[in-house]
Amino acid sequence: MLRLLHIIASPRGEESRTLQISDVFLSAFLQKFPDWIVDELNLGQETLPSLSMKSVSGKYVLLQGKEIFGSLRETWGEIIQQIERFKSADFFLISTPMWNFSIPYMLKHYIDIIVQPRYLFRYREDGTVEGLVKDKKMVIITSRGGSYGGKMQNFDHQEPYLRTIFGFIGITDLSVFRAEPMDMGEELQKEKIEEAKEKVRAFVASLNA
Numbered sequence: 292m293l294r295l296l297h298i299i300a301s302p303r304g305e306e307s308r309t310l311q312i313s314d315v316f317l318s319a320f321l322q323k324f325p326d327w328i329v330d331e332l333n334l335g336q337e338t339l340p341s342l343s344m345k346s347v348s349g350k351y352v353l354l355q356g357k358e359i360f361g362s363l364r365e366t367w368g369e370i371i372q373q374i375e376r377f378k379s380a381d382f383f384l385i386s387t388p389m390w391n392f393s394i395p396y397m398l399k400h401y402i403d404i405i406v407q408p409r410y411l412f413r414y415r416e417d418g419t420v421e422g423l424v425k426d427k428k429m430v431i432i433t434s435r436g437g438s439y440g441g442k443m444q445n446f447d448h449q450e451p452y453l454r455t456i457f458g459f460i461g462i463t464d465l466s467v468f469r470a471e472p473m474d475m476g477e478e479l480q481k482e483k484i485e486e487a488k489e490k491v492r493a494f495v496a497s498l499n500a
């Protein structure tokens with residue numbers, strides 16, 4: 292069974308503007324590909340393992356090319372579970388608002404958990420990086436209070452960061468849909484949400500999953 296992992300980084304549930312667009316994406320996707328399973332990972336509800344002195348040391352063990360074993364392996368149980376859940380997905384959908392010109396902290400926490408050497412990337416002998424998540428598509432749906440075209444473009448640390456980190460682990464087929472501005476009047480908000488919905492519908496129509 293093919294699986295789409297939907298990573299939700301807005302804690303606003305039914306109030307979320309981002310999720311209104313993602314819902315349209317998902318229903319169009321499932322209508323086109325009825326055999327797919329959607330695995331929903333709601334980061335506002337998920338308890339992610341914290342990165343303590345001990346658990347973070349696992350990253351350094353892996354960076355040295357060694358295996359994690361013994362009591363560290365136990366500490367790493369939940370981290371490995373999250374990595375495996377991510378890696379076993381065939382398609383990724385991330386629904387995230389912009390928070391303070393970047394991503395909500397729960398999404399950053401999730402990225403800090405799963406982006407591990409030997410699992411999601413590796414260094415080749417020549418020092419270059421090889422992303423280990425290959426041939427998989429990602430869609431990012433976002434909404435922002437303001438608008439980030441023109442002069443405000445330099446304030447956008449959200450989209451460039453997401454493209455960089457997911458490109459680093461090998462996801463280069465990445466499409467971003469933005470609804471903005473959301474917090475500059477209700478009319479504009481509705482109009483921009485509708486525009487984004489149209490764009491995701493057209494995108495799904497063109498998809499060969």
Ligand SMILES: Cc1cc2nc3c(=O)[nH]c(=O)nc-3n(C[C@H](O)[C@H](O)[C@H](O)COP(=O)(O)O)c2cc1C
Binds near residue numbers: 390
């Ligand atoms: C903690 C917090 C920080 C925010 N920071 C920004 C920001 O830096 N730039 C911006 O344009 N909007 C910002 N916003 C507004 C949200 O991006 C906007 O309202 C978005 O549509 C919320 O999406 P949601 O309804 O899916 O949660 C922020 C909202 C919150 C709650």
